[in-house]
Amino acid sequence: MATEQVLPFSVVSVVEEILQQHGNGTGTRSREIDLASRKADEASLRRYEAAGWLRKMIGVVGGKDLPAEPSEEEFLLGLRSGIILCNVINKVQPGAVPKVVEGPCDSVTVPDGAALSAFQYFENVRNFLVAVEEMGLPTFEASDLGQGGKSARVVNCVLALKSYNEWKQNGGVGTWKYGGSLKPQHSGTGKPFMRKVTEPFMNSFSRTTSLPSGGDHFSYDDLGHDLNESSASRSLHMLVRAVISNKKQEEIPYIVESMLNKVMEEFERRLVSQQELMKATAKDLVASSPGMSLETTSSDIKMEEETSTPIKAEEASSGITAEEYCSQEDDIHDEKSKIQLLKQQMMVEQQHKHIQELKHALHSTKTGMQFLKIKYQEEFNILGKHLYGLAHAASGYQRVLEENRKLYNQVQDLKGNIRVYCRVRPFLPGQPNRFSTVDHIEEGNITIITPSKYGKEGRKSFNFNKVFGPTATQEEVFADTQPLIRSVLDGYNVCIFAYGQTGSGKTYTMSGPDELTEESQGVNYRALSDLFLLSDQRKEIICYEISVQMLEIYNEQVRDLLASDVHVQGRNFTSGTMIRGSMHLVDLAGSERVDKSEVTGDRLKEAQHINKSLSALGDVISSLAQKSSHVPYRNSKLTQLLQDSLGGQAKTLMFVHISPEHDALGETISTLKFAERVATVELGAARVNKDSSEVKELKEQIANLKAALVRKEGDSEHSQNSGCSTPERLRMKPGTGDSSRRQSMDNAGNIEVRSNSSSSLRRRSLDLNDLRTKSPPWPPVGSPAQNENEEDKESVSGDWVDKVMVNRHDNIKSGDDENLLGQWELDSRQLPEPFYQGYAQDPSKIYPEQPFNNKTSTANNKDNQEFDAQSRRSDVISTDSDELEAGTSDSSEPDLLWKSNLPRESSLPNGLGSKPKKTNTKAIKRPETKSLIPSLIPSPSKKRNGVSPVTSKLGRHLVAADVKRKTGHAK
Ligand SMILES: Nc1ncnc2c1ncn2[C@@H]1O[C@H](COP(=O)(O)OP(=O)(O)OP(=O)(O)O)[C@@H](O)[C@H]1O
Known part of the structure; x- marks a missing residue:
């Protein structure tokens, strides 16, 4: 059926051509007579249809001046006052003509009627034509209603108004526009004669055009096509009549069968040629578009066919040729290319826009990074200052510690x-008697319970720094x-x-x-x-x-x-x-x-x-x-x-x-x-x-000098008391060596140092000699650091x-x-170095007082x-x-x-x-x-x-x- 929808020819035209060929035997003259007669019949039928519809719309009384099957003169005369037309159009479109000039019915019929009335009738016609024009319907000239006028355009206008009314009464779905598609409503009301004999046959042929059904749209073109179709049908009807009129009743089936076979053959032939034409057109499209494959083209064409089916059907029904179709295909292809190009341009623009956005984001990020870098630098500098402060504080920590120690000891001293x-x-x-002599304790105070002989109150308090x-x-x-x-x-x-x-x-x-x-x-x-x-x-x-x-x-x-x-x-x-x-x-x-x-x-x-x-x-x-x-x-x-x-x-x-x-x-x-x-x-x-190191050295020098002085005094005393070698005397001499000094110490200082080989000291790997020799030098007797009492300095x-x-x-x-x-306990009698110098110098100094x-x-x-x-x-x-x-x-x-x-x-x-x-x-x-x-x-x-x-x-x-x-x- 898709093929039929794009066919540039109609079935009617094929049948008509076959019938004409079949009737060639009647002669050219008779064909011309038949054609004129057929056209006259068609015009009559259309006029009858228009008159019948007008009569139906305004009623018998209103349309009494218009016969059901008027002649052309009767038709024009009945509509000349414009009253019927205005009333009809007001019924189709209420208020289309606001004011209709009514007059005596006979005023029209009386040729000598008042001039004023004629003028009023003209106004009616004019108002009707204006309304028709506003509705988008075909119009006619007012003069067409005069004596000797032509009824064809008037009939077309009335039938158009009729179609419009039918579209409206069907719901008015869609928009009625001039040139739109509208399936003709074959109600058969205007074709009583044809319907009786030939309607099934005609319908079977006319429907081969497969126009979109539903009558969603009405246009004057549709009306024209409908009218052309009707004309063609009536022409075909007359051809059939002409072929079978002089034939015997029993011959008619054979004649009809023969014609149908011929119609079928002709139709198939045209279909084949049409398909060939389509293929050739597709190849040309591929050749003209290098980037397009045959499959793409076919699919595109198919797609185009699917999307533009109503248009093509319309084109087919209106007789569009293959060349025109190819031209339209090219246009579609160009349009697609343009769309593609537009799409690409849009994509490029979009990508450019994205690039711009990315650039902007990059710039923002760079700016942010710069800002962060500056901030980081600032914080780093601040941190550095803090660190410097901390380092400074740390260096001062020593001083603070020292100060704290001083203060702390000052408090202790206080x-x-x-x-x-x-x-x-x-x-x-296990102690039986638990009577405590301690009465109570308060921080640094203790109170003792005493018998009466120890105090009047039997209590005695003592104060100390602390009492536990x-x-x-x-x-x-x-x-x-x-x-x-x-x-x-x-x-x-x-x-x-x-x-x-x-x-x-x-x-x-x-x-x-x-x-x-x-x-x-x-x-x-x-x-x-x-x-x-x-x-x-x-x-x-x-x-x-x-x-x-x-x-x-x-x-x-x-x-x-x-x-x-x-x-x-x-x-x-x-x-x-x-x-x-x-x-x-x-x-x-x-x-x-x-x-x-x-x-x-x-x-x-x-x-x-x-x-x-x-x-x-x-x-x-x-x-x-x-x-x-x-x-x-x-x-x-x-x-x-x-x-x-x-x-x-x-x-x-x-x-x-x-x-x-x-x-x-x-x-x-x-x-x-x-x-x-x-x-x-x-x-x-x-x-x-x-002590600083200098003080320490000076102290040692003083000690050495004093020791030398003591030795010198000892020597002189020894020389004065030569021969007196009692142990006491010997002890009082300053020792010249370790052994002598130890001996002296043993005696004078009453110091006993014993070593035990099994002592824990040895277990600790300590050696007394070692310890002694590694000991710091014995400080000078009477060093400034010691007691101010000179005697004590020397002896302690x-x-x-x-x-x-x-x-x-x-x-x-x-x-x-x-x-x-x-x-x-230590067995050895080795003495600590301090005691040699502290006591061996002079025993008499130990107890000077x-x-x-x-x-x-x-x-x-x-x-x-x-x-x-x-x-x-x-x-x-x-x-x-x-x-x-x-x-x-x-x-x-x-x-x-x-x-x-x-x-x-x-x-x-x-x-x-x-x-x-x-x-x-x-x-x-x-x-x-x-x-x-x-x-x-x-x-x-x-x-x-x-x-x-x-x-x-x-x-x-x-x-x-x-x-x-x-x-x-x-x-
Ligand atoms: N604060 C205390 N808490 C508990 N037990 C204590 C306390 N003080 C002393 N003791 C106990 O009392 C006993 C005698 O104490 P400790 O030997 O210390 O006295 P001491 O004064 O050292 O005697 P000494 O003069 O004979 O050496 C020990 O058994 C000891 O454990």
Whole structure:
């Protein structure tokens, strides 16, 4: 059917041609007559159709002047007034002619009618024609309605109006336009005659044009085509009539069959030629478009056929030729190329637009990068400034640290150089009577419940720097001690010693209990740990060398339990200065009364020495408290060794311990009073042992010169006393070699150094000789850094005897403790270098304030030395006792504590110097059971009683021999 739609010929034309050929036998003349007749019939039929439609539209009454099948004259006459036309058009398009001039029906028929009426009728026709024109319908001339006028155009106009009306009544779908397609409505109303005989036949032929159905559009061209088609049908009809009119009835089927066969043949022939024409056209298109393939062309053509089917059908129906079609194809191809080109141009433009956008984005990115770069540079510069500031701050950090250290130590100094902390031991497990003598504790205050004889109120308060109750932990105790430890690393000498009666907790505080845990570690462990910790923290700034010395003083003999050295020594990397600090951790012997121990023999001798040590300590502290010009450091080994820590350069802390038991109340009060007195001692501002290298060299030069001077004096004395070669004399000579100096030291200094090959010292791969030879040079005696007292300067090691741990023998608990001692005893009699120079120079200088009246008795055997020391001490006490009363068991009263060594009794704060003298009956019965320190302070009553203070003190006071080896100190 697609082929039929594009056919440039119609079926009617083929049939007509066949019929004409069939009728050729009737002659040319008859054909001309038939054609004229056929045209006349067609015109009549069209006129009849128009008249019939008009009559139908306006009714019989309105159309009474128009016959159903009027002649041409009747048709024109009936429409001449324009009334029928105006009424009809107003029915088709209401209001098309607003005003229709009506008149008497006969006015038209009367030729002599009024001229006015004729004019009015003309107006009707004119209005009708205007309306028709506005509707897009074919018009005619008004003169066509006059006499002698032509009806053909009038009929066409009426039939067009009829078609328009039918299109409108069918719904008016689409837009009616002039030249549009409209399928003719073959209602058959205008073809009553043809419909009766030939309508099936005609319809079968006319439909071969396959015009689009539906009648969506109406155009005048369609009307023309319809009219042409109708004319052709009627012409065909007449040809058929002409062919069969003179034939017999029985011949007609054969004739019709013959004609149909011919029509079919002709139609097929034309189809074939049409197909050939189409193929040739397609090849030409391919040849003219090099880039187009045959398939593309075919598909394009097919596509074009599909898209333009209505147009082609219209073209076919309107007789478009193949050439015209090819021309249109070319136009379409060109159009497609243009579209393609436009598309490409659009793409190029779009890509160009994208490129522009990309360029813009790139530019923005570049700008952003530039901005970021500038920002980065700015931030980098700011960061650099910050870094510079930080570096500057870091460099100043050293100064700040130094300043902090200074301030920190200043604060410590402002607190007082001798600090006294009191600690109350808790009741021990298994103790039945738990009545505590401690009433209450408040920060630095402790109140003791006393019997009425001790006070009016039965209470007595003591103030110290700090008081720790029975529940205080080791950590809490050390927390308040720690600042002193840190001072050691800053170049200060520090002395921490524990004081108190036996069993009050001295060892517990300093070392801890026997079964040691991390929590129960005492000050010694924690202090050493802190030293190493701090030195490690400061290792970037200061290089510390820490050495530990462990000494024991027993019966006035000093034993080095570890090695010979030296100190905490640090070298500042930045300034190059050297600082030296020392720390003395001293666990003293018990201070309770001797009468509780009732010891004799060796114990008594031991107690005498302890007595002497503590007595000397009391003397030193008393002198310091009185700011005496002379401080008797050399009265005992203890005070000699602690000189640096008890002098003006040191920071001293005393832990005073008391027991809570009621039966220890006397010792408790005595101890607290002693401690309170100690707390009043002002040592002056502590000084840092800090030397530059130049100062150090100068000090060494001075020391050498002084040593040379001493040797020179010794030589001259030796020459004057030639022949006097007693051991004492020999000891007093300055040693020329190590062995001689050691010998001298052994004798004069009562120092015993023993080495044990199986000791833990050796297990640590330490060699005493090694340590000694590697020790720093012994400082010059009497160096400026030492005590201002010239005698003390010469006789005491000064800065160079540090790190002393004073230990005591415990003959009572000699079991396990003796084993522990074995680990630390040294067999060798090699002596530490400091003692050679400190003591061997001149024994008489050790006790300058005493008459050295028994030089020969201080023989080179140890016992003699001990006895000598005791004798000297006795001499001292004897001298003092001239002014003081003899001690009694009541001499433990605190008021008597310091009197013996105070130059002015009236200066005692408690005014007990005027206390009435008492006779000590206990002293007579058991003279060895007197308390230690109070007994060293003879009371006026004792003096008046005339009891020899020497015998009474030495005989009645005994330190309980319960001292353990403090092996933990050196671990
Ligand atoms: N604060 C305390 N907490 C618990 N137990 C303590 C405390 N203080 C002392 N002790 C215990 O009391 C007993 C005696 O203490 P410690 O040996 O330390 O006394 P001391 O003063 O050193 O005696 P000594 O003079 O004989 O050496 C020990 O068993 C010890 O563990």
